[in-house]
Amino acid sequence: MQRRSESSPGPRDGPRRAELLAALSLAIDLGLGQPMEHMLRSAVLAGRIAERMGLDARQQAVVYYANLVAWIGCHADSHELAQLFGDDIALRADTYGVDMRGLPFLRMLTSHVGRGLDGARRGVEVVAFLLTARRRMAELIGSHCASAGTLSDRVGLDRQIGAALAYAFERWDGAGLPAGVRGDDIPLEMHIVHLAEVSEVHLRAGGPGRAVEVARARSGTQFCPRVARVFQEAAGELTDGLLEQDAWAAALDRAPDRARVLAGDELDTLLRAMADFVDLKVPCLLGHSRAVAELTAAAGRLRGLPATDVEVLYRAGLVHGLGRMGVSNRIWEKPGPLTGAEWERVRLYPYLTGRILSRVTGMEDVVAVATTHRERLDGSGYPNGVRGRDLSVADRLLAAAETYQRFGEPRPHRGALTPEHAAGRLRQEAHRGRLDAEAVEAVLTAAGHRRVRRAPWPAGLTAREVEVLRLVARGRSNRQIADELCIAEKTARNHVERVYAKLGVDNRTRAGLAAVDLGLAW
Template sequence: MARETVAGGVRLAELLGVMSLGVDLGMGQPMEHVLRQCLIALRLAERAGLEEPERLVVFYTSLLAWVGCHVDAYEQAKWFGDDRALKADFRRVDFSGPTAQRMFIVRHLGTGKSAFERVGVGVDFVRGGGIQAARDMISNHWRAADDLAERLGLDAAVRRSVGQTFERWDGAGVPTGAKGADVLTTSQLVSLADVVEVFHRAGGIDAAVGVARRRSGTQFAPQLVDLFCREARQLFADLATPTSWDAVLAAEPGSGIRLSDAELVAALEAVADFVDLKSPFTVGHSRAVADLAAAAARHHGLSEAEAHTVRRAGLVHDLGRLGVPNTIWDKPGALTEVETERVRMHPYLSERMLAFSGALAPLGAIAVQHHERLDGSGYPRGLAGDALDPAGRILAAADTYRAWLEPRPHRPAGTVEQVATRLRAEVRGGRLDGGAVDAVLRAAGHRVSVRTQWPAGLTAREVQVLQLVARGLSNRQIADELVISRKTVGNHVEHIYTKIGVSNRALASLFASRHALMNAVTADSI
């Protein structure tokens, strides 16, 4: 890789490894699926004779390839039920033949609903553009992964390899339908390793070899399948150990990329933006919480170093959201007891992921507290009183403030006045720390600014429309919200997509998140 390294700092591989754990959960896989896939791909690359630069491409492609698979989880849940179950089943199907993709879609439409409801979902799917949305999904995934790779400063070789991960040997893949030797070997290795890891975990070496042979010449390159089958026993050696974390970090080709302090912050911001794309109701949430918490920490008397740490914890506090399906996050009605328990686990999952990295674990210790309450009524551990540290109390107050200002599927957004009143009520009820709430409210009073120039030549009104599109509102709902006609909304959406170069909500959300537009205040809205 051409990029320079620095002596200190967090390894980029650690950060991507942590994020891969969230990707695992978002794909309906157990933690460390991607890590094991990475080891298999690297071992196979070495046996295939790839030189160190190519093996390094395999390494980063493995950790990045699936990172965009949650960006349209909202649409996946809308049509197919549990988005995590849908993606888990994806690896069990060889999409060869003219009807394979269509049958996969039909089989999953309306999953979890009654037969009558599934028919209704099917009709809505056809009428509501679901067919095109389904076709867009894989394209959205690799584009999102490419966007993250670019933001992390990874070079063109990695980005090209990530871009071809969903191509197939038989030419039936996406985005370009590349075929045979036109598909990069680095991409082919990652694609093969991804599938055989799943089958090996479920059925051992025989199952992994069996699926590779069945898909030889369709999804996978025959010569790589032959090599894999010959070396399978050695490729899977030691993968049954309790954790693959140390093995993956040790296997990184070369000296490894370490992030400077500024690069780490930029990388954490990119991760935060990607996590928030899990639901249209949370786009921009983590960055807004992080900024507010850092400002509040300064008002609260914490040191500048502590304020920086709080901000970083805020950027990653919702990593665990990836482990909860969108059928829960985007549910408009009351949650069941089981659904509530799954929600209550997401701070723990954030902490668990970050704990894999010694350098990032301190952020997890703060992040896990963002739903705890002073009286012990919070979650995931029901901590109370002195068990909550000042940074955790500030993060909890900042997260609550921002969440109540944002719309959720079961309620509208609150006004600044309403949210301030509710936060003070939480203090009186003994749930939030008074000093932390005062600091958050003081910080919030100095954050609002008016921007006069918007990216991609967007107008203030177009920014407003983009925010609502990213939240998942239909044209009719946007028209009602802004008190304009549906035709006008349609024109705005068309102009927005043209200006920012996208064609659907998921990619529009990615643009809005990357350019920090979700919490921007336009002159029209003041």
């Protein structure tokens, strides 16, 4: 491969687990509408509070990782949030400005409902939301917490951390969701996480004084009074240098497993979990990153690339889409043409992928390939308009594989193309000088050798239930499933219930992840 050199990091210098989870937190930051390193700084702050309160090493480990990935489940609900509120990222950013209860919180939510619609239509949407607000928010948050626990397990975190994440939206006063747990029934570790994560935002906005003001105002409501008091009494010390220091280095220095290096299957397992995490953001992308990784690796083998380069290709395929976290679902799921501003946001996502992963040791070759998957030989690609002479064989293979996989998946503005149609479109791209012809043929050959699944389906699913599972995973409601399959809504609901029962799941996110695991995403 062109970029690999004798000085490239070897297995002993490979990615540390803590680095990859820190990178995941940067992707989470993007989806929260916060600048990168928000979660890293809040993890440092939470660690300082935990130390001051005398928590033991095990508790401090829970505080650290629960804070770092506290919002890992929220992106799994971006589809539902976008349907309710339009811009999922803007909504999450606004939540930090209010104590999430009562009329101020409701006003903030309703200000997002129906944005972009005319007055009458928006009024109808707002009234409909107000009539069902608590139930719908409880459903969303319940799904979020369940998804957070599942994703926490998949990235290899201790089960105690996944269990703690169930309290991400609970409050000291019991006014939280989904269960209304209150006071000391919420783990102390999560009380610290709640205060640290919000305080970091207000520290950035207005300094220690503003952070203390928010902690004092929300003590006894959103925040545990004991934790809030500790923060108020020692805010200067606890926040000292927090905004000036290298947040990446400071957070990694606190990682309980900071010396643990990943390689081989262990590394691939974590990268696959990260791929699933990003694909859950948009239902039509479910399984996309895994499929791209497998296809591009197969094409690399057909081209006779060395095993080390095929490994890099596979991993680049898994992580190429991490930057999608920084683009609202309002854009990803828009059925019509994008505006100029929306298109510019989309064009940034490969660059954001590079930003997220740029400081992970031993991933340099992977990042270099992953960030070029939307570049084109004629310079018409993005984000940098790189031309053919600067695109390696690996770059060209990943670009062709990602394009072919995308053609075969449904999008808001079109249905999925048949394999034959997708192949024709891919060859047209090569004919126009945008994609490399040899890379295209390698990808198409690899795609033609993929095994055709035959009955019986796994988990005891019927062919109809597989159809229903795929539609559920893409975010379809029971009514939409009924319309697409030309069946009664009650029948669709019964199918969904049977699918959930057979898979042992209870929401769309978990059903989607099960579909990926069983090879049924598409």
